[in-house]
Amino acid sequence: MTRTTPPRPLDVEKLYPGLAAHRGTTTRLHPQPGTPGVTDSSVGGPLLWPVDEPWPVCTEPHPRAHGRRPADIHRARRILGDAWARDPASGPTDEERELLTELEREHRVADLSDTDPLPMLGVAQLYRRDVPDLRPGPEDHDLLQVFWCPFDRHGRTGYGMSVRLVWRRSWEVTEVLSTPPRPEVVGYEGYVAEPCVLYPEQVVTYPFAGTLPEELCARIEAAEEALEEAAEAAYEETGEEPVDEPGYQYDLSIPPGWRAGGFASWHLTDPARMDCASCATPMELLLTVDSSEWDGGSRSWIPLEEHGLPGESRSATPTEVTVGRWGELNIFACPGDPGHPHRWSIQ
Numbered sequence: 001m002t003r004t005t006p007p008r009p010l011d012v013e014k015l016y017p018g019l020a021a022h023r024g025t026t027t028r029l030h031p032q033p034g035t036p037g038v039t040d041s042s043v044g045g046p047l048l049w050p051v052d053e054p055w056p057v058c059t060e061p062h063p064r065a066h067g068r069r070p071a072d073i074h075r076a077r078r079i080l081g082d083a084w085a086r087d088p089a090s091g092p093t094d095e096e097r098e099l100l101t102e103l104e105r106e107h108r109v110a111d112l113s114d115t116d117p118l119p120m121l122g123v124a125q126l127y128r129r130d131v132p133d134l135r136p137g138p139e140d141h142d143l144l145q146v147f148w149c150p151f152d153r154h155g156r157t158g159y160g161m162s163v164r165l166v167w168r169r170s171w172e173v174t175e176v177l178s179t180p181p182r183p184e185v186v187g188y189e190g191y192v193a194e195p196c197v198l199y200p201e202q203v204v205t206y207p208f209a210g211t212l213p214e215e216l217c218a219r220i221e222a223a224e225e226a227l228e229e230a231a232e233a234a235y236e237e238t239g240e241e242p243v244d245e246p247g248y249q250y251d252l253s254i255p256p257g258w259r260a261g262g263f264a265s266w267h268l269t270d271p272a273r274m275d276c277a278s279c280a281t282p283m284e285l286l287l288t289v290d291s292s293e294w295d296g297g298s299r300s301w302i303p304l305e306e307h308g309l310p311g312e313s314r315s316a317t318p319t320e321v322t323v324g325r326w327g328e329l330n331i332f333a334c335p336g337d338p339g340h341p342h343r344w345s346i347q
Helices: 072-084 094-103 214-238 248-253
Strands: 024-028 121-127 141-146 163-168 201-205 282-289 328-334 341-344
Touching: 072 094, 121 282, 141 282, 163 328
Parallel strands: none
Antiparallel strands: 024 201, 121 141, 141 163, 282 328, 328 341
């Protein structure tokens, strides 16, 4: 099975001369529900983790004894998915709704203090052999593994994420941990990923408009403002709803969804400098974790294989991961030394 991005609706380099000099590539990961193994690149799948290596834990003090059980979250999703596939008109039966209410109940773990080590959730692992735009790890490390704490209780505000990345040499793992520790409860169901196999596809991408040279950015903004004004004028004259024209941000530059490499989107905040805290080198995008593979504003990126399928809206969220308020997590790495601490932003 493959996933194929449709051709862009416009020739963006012809539309905006000078943009070709800023062309790059990114690898769309195209996660799909499946049963990955430890030797596969995956989201939410089993990780190639050595049996004799301590599993990552969160040690930052915060409440961690109250939340939903991961097994209940997975089961509730299966029930909902089966119900809507069975009957798109009405969904779950009354009996299923009662069960869902029980599965959505929160629980408290007795005798778990705010400082007890809390197992982090394994979110994804990516082998460089599978992902063309995955940046190199330290030395000859070929496997990137991503973890996060299942509670939003971190940082200066006390409402932030805690993300941890591990690079390793896959061939050095001889005995794999078969049953990793898991938190008994999680604070946010959006941090519990469903197992997905990946169908990586390398595509052309361009920088977020606000990070381009000022003159080029101004030309893009002026052209899109002119199109908006023309559409408004036509609507006032004819009363017909205007047809959405392809836009640089949503259709021509940065694809939505999980992806490796390329350029970060700054659609929620102004572009920010992401310099390495260890050496001050400007950092580059390593990985984007997205809440959906597309939305109403980015439908031109829907893979050809998924156009018009039943339940198209549900197929846009195969991992069931939600970042922030249905946003995306951009993780940056130091190109000078991949072993330096990573940084991230939420958009």
